């Protein structure tokens with residue numbers, strides 16, 4: 192008799208630096224561990240390939256997907272361990288002074304089947320001086336959502352980090368069939384502490400989707416100018432946190448949770464979120 196088991200998702204947490212080869216080793220290590228844990232897919236953070244300390248450095252480290260040692264190395268690892276990998280990387284854009292912040296879906300046979308380019312860019316200046324970032328200085332915004340696609344875990348809809356603050360694209364992905372929404376991230380410590388878990392749980396509750404949010408953690412450069420909040424987590428379609436990592440400096444690592452599509456269907460059936468679009472308009 193065939194034993195039915197629920198698919199298993201793994202979230203990875205790393206501290207990427209400007210060393211692409213170092214970051215690749217961290218990610219390949221997590222691929223191996225996720226496969227050993229029996230996961231069907233591993234979700235790695237935004238900008239897993241590198242986190243640079245200036246827009247210039249970010250541009251100079253950026254490689255086309257086809258020739259990037261990081262992307263090729265992860266494709267090999269996915270194929271070797273027969274596991275899907277969702278990973279955030281940088282990619283050249285048609286504008287030579289700009290790049291894209293891109294998310295890849297690598298299948299267990301090692302090919303890139305889906306891509307998504309971050310729509311919303313993170314420009315922030317907190318008056319207390321703790322956070323000052325201008326993503327739009329080096330990144331071009333994407334122009335399209337990627338239609339949710341079928342995987343061993345269910346239909347995956349891809350968004351990235353700061354996209355989390357906008358409910359509309361997550362609702363649009365839900366309307367287009369998503370069971371799972373991803374938010375691979377590199378949240379700042381100040382905004383992560385204030386908003387991260389609340390926003391993730393809100394997106395899960397209002398879309399009635401699993402939310403899978405891998406995260407960068409700790410200091411990305413020697414001076415500690417750039418630090419990420421960590422706290423990668425998986426949230427079920429009822430808003431319950433079912434896997435969670437910490438926020439300590441060196442707390443890289445892995446956590447796993449089952450993805451129960453029966454629960455998704457049950458919640459959607461029990462509490463229908465029927466909209467009054469005639470009153471306030473629709474989200475396509």
Ligand SMILES: O=C(O)CNC(=O)[C@H](CS)NC(=O)CCC(=O)C(=O)O
Pocket residue numbers: 237238241242243249292313324325326352353356377378379382383
């Ligand atoms: O710089 C790279 O290479 C990778 N990209 C990032 O780290 C991006 C843009 S600076 N970070 C965020 O979007 C954080 C959002 C955030 O912290 C919030 O919404 O509060």
